Amino acid sequence: MIDAAGLRVMKAIADEGSFTGAALSLGYSQPAISQMVRRLEQRTGTVLVERVGRNVRLTEAGQVLARHAVAVLSALDAAEEEVAAIAGLRAGRVRLMAFPSSSATLVPRALALVKQRFPDVQVTFTEAEPPESLAALKAGECDLAVAFAYEGTDVGRGEEDMDLFVTHKLLDDEVRLALPRTHPLADRDGIELSALATENWIAGCPRCRGHLLQMCANEGFTPNVGFETEDYVAVLGLVAEGLGVALIPDLILRTANHHDVVTLPITPSSRRTISVVTTADLQRVPAVQATIDALCEAAKAKPRVLASN
Amino acid sequence: MIDAAGLRVMKAIADEGSFTGAALSLGYSQPAISQMVRRLEQRTGTVLVERVGRNVRLTEAGQVLARHAVAVLSALDAAEEEVAAIAGLRAGRVRLMAFPSSSATLVPRALALVKQRFPDVQVTFTEAEPPESLAALKAGECDLAVAFAYEGTDVGRGEEDMDLFVTHKLLDDEVRLALPRTHPLADRDGIELSALATENWIAGCPRCRGHLLQMCANEGFTPNVGFETEDYVAVLGLVAEGLGVALIPDLILRTANHHDVVTLPITPSSRRTISVVTTADLQRVPAVQATIDALCEAAKAKPRVLASN
DNA sequence: TGGCTTCGATAACTTTCGGTTATGATCGCC
DNA sequence: GGCGATCATAACCGAAAGTTATCGAAGCCA
Incomplete structure (x- = not known):
């Protein structure tokens, strides 16, 4: 249901404070972020960001996702690094x-x-x-x-x-x-x-x-x-x-x-x-x-x- | 690079001991598992399963992924549950x-x-x-x-x-x-x-x-x-x-x-x-x-x- | 030993999803 | 009130992921 890419986006929005900033930092285009958030919102059935003026702000649920993002992403990175170590003969x-x-x-x-x-x-x-x-x-x-x-x-x-x-x-x-x-x-x-x-x-x-x-x-x-x-x-x-x-x-x-x-x-x-x-x-x-x-x-x-x- | 779906598949293979079993338990078709593993293997540049006879067995790298899968997936589930709780008024x-x-x-x-x-x-x-x-x-x-x-x-x-x-x-x-x-x-x-x-x-x-x-x-x-x-x-x-x-x-x-x-x-x-x-x-x-x-x-x-x- | 069953690999097709470009709407600022 | 910036929307495109169909091969059992 929720995928790692979505979490990464939420975290980027939390860090950057705007869709555009998140898009820049992740190498996406701005509309990609926009509809990614919308997808996440309709999947979770929750409002994740509030559009305030021309900026956005995370709701409580959005902050929850952003907070969990670091755990998930770091676990993913750890897994990736470990297999990379095996592949690179730094482990095994x-x-x-x-x-x-x-x-x-x-x-x-x-x-x-x-x-x-x-x-x-x-x-x-x-x-x-x-x-x-x-x-x-x-x-x-x-x-x-x-x-x-x-x-x-x-x-x-x-x-x-x-x-x-x-x-x-x-x-x-x-x-x-x-x-x-x-x-x-x-x-x-x-x-x-x-x-x-x-x-x-x-x-x-x-x-x-x-x-x-x-x-x-x-x-x-x-x-x-x-x-x-x-x-x-x-x-x-x-x-x-x-x-x-x-x-x-x-x-x-x-x-x-x-x-x-x-x-x-x-x-x-x-x-x-x-x-x-x-x-x-x-x-x-x-x-x-x-x-x-x-x-x-x-x-x-x-x-x-x-x-x- | 590595996504949650791949990890889920690796864990299912580890649990079931075969591609077919993993496919059944995840609701996929068998070829889906087959090429999913192949994708993962060429992404990580590592052999993840060894085909022994008509069964498969995880290599060390494969076991590493399966092991990390539980951490990642449980973190994902936790995130999902938490937003679901907010959406379901069991939190917030x-x-x-x-x-x-x-x-x-x-x-x-x-x-x-x-x-x-x-x-x-x-x-x-x-x-x-x-x-x-x-x-x-x-x-x-x-x-x-x-x-x-x-x-x-x-x-x-x-x-x-x-x-x-x-x-x-x-x-x-x-x-x-x-x-x-x-x-x-x-x-x-x-x-x-x-x-x-x-x-x-x-x-x-x-x-x-x-x-x-x-x-x-x-x-x-x-x-x-x-x-x-x-x-x-x-x-x-x-x-x-x-x-x-x-x-x-x-x-x-x-x-x-x-x-x-x-x-x-x-x-x-x-x-x-x-x-x-x-x-x-x-x-x-x-x-x-x-x-x-x-x-x-x-x-x-x-x-x-x-x-x- | 030879069929039968089962499992994985492969090929081809289909569809959906994710992404981009282009454009529009709106907000804040000068 | 116009300008720049930001998000939303639409249309389009491509890649990726999943499915069905089929094959090859292994193990099992008689």
Whole structure:
């Protein structure tokens, strides 16, 4: 019934004391004010201004509207400013989910980049493996997921609704064989997977275990998996103690290595692709886009860290 | 930029969880919501909803708008309600000015009527003689003036801008001669003004004094005015003490009389007209109209009071 | 897996509302 | 009494907002 424009006009009339002044201050023409007031009067069914001589004066009801105008308009301005802040990266919240081994350096580096560039954008971070993080993304519980997919399977995921998601590849993560320094094969430059059919194996996270089984099946054998743990530090410990060998992504080795463990490239080579995943809608949110950018840059900066290691 | 309708829509979407639901709850069609959201999005330059499957979910910016919506809309409702209260006589303030002798019974009775009918309408009351009250009305310092004009002069006033004002006649007030009970003429049923040329006169308010001089001039003499006071009780006291005679409006005699004073009709008869004056704009304000009505009714009820006196 | 239902997007049309220009009426002032 | 300023009114114009009709797609259910 009453709209903000009407209130703005009433306030301008109260401030300026005349229709003409109000028109000037609002950038309208004088008749616009005139009929705007008339509209308001017949909508409210009340006299809002009294025409006295060639000036006008607000009635009590008119003063009421003018008084409320400041409250309404300031609330409107506040809303506008707040979304403008989000649009202008002066505010905003990004809920990021990433799988554990990415949170070692890739994610912290990206978060630091975002914080440096847009100090008021808040990125919250939760660890989650790709299946859960993508489910959370779908459920609207996060805005961004850092996920990985092993070569062969699709980048975003191997699942059906890949077109719902938008993925940006961050980096390729080579899978290497980890074995004890004391192992007979430890001094080789590389090794064929098929030569490891009789080893005891240590498996990582469920997806990694699946990938291990898949690769071995391709080579014609079923690995003897003696241990399973999601903690790659534990995997390295187990390997170091000579309890078995493991396939470990290179990304993990950059931050956690063990002086009793040697890693070798394998044949056929295998890698996983690490990507950041979001939705088409969310990607258009500035803070989300900024976080994606930061992640991409953090990923590009990675190899140097690797080389120095 | 952002309008209340947009906020209302955002809130409805937040509440209903879908465009269709919002459309239903607001009485719009579904496409209306759809393009309303799109408009808002391109105005704010931000993504406000994410389309997930066949439902929608608000983004952070969208939630911000929905959250502010309640503040803005409630402020708007408050404004609307307040003017509706004024329009519906559940609120409102009337600033009434009346000349002193009208405040004895006429005004109190009218105020009581208003208070009984519309307990929440506040009538404030200030005493003022017609010249000042009408000036105040013109200056916007009051809404209603109870004024009087002596026969011959115009009802609203004798001045130029009578068409600015709207007047409602309340009652005619007969002017009577007040003289001491001991006066030789005190037992007459009436008296010619011309027979009083040699009396000592006591004059009331400036306008009354002017009227006295005018009447006497019409009868061919100039009254010998020994006292002037605006306080009619004082006039009666002076008359009672035999210090002179006076012309006193009947309205005053209804509330203030003196057992040593006798009043008589005079010839030529004279009366003043008591009216309530406002402006055309203010008359359309419900509370003002209600007060006018109450004054008219209070004036009609008057004669009975007089008769019983 | 294939229809059925439902939901959002889009297009095209219509109407109403809000605004401007032009003009008139009136007031206050010189 | 004329002049300048102010509000009101009329006529006109355009944009914006809402509607109907239709499409595409998603989820649901058998």
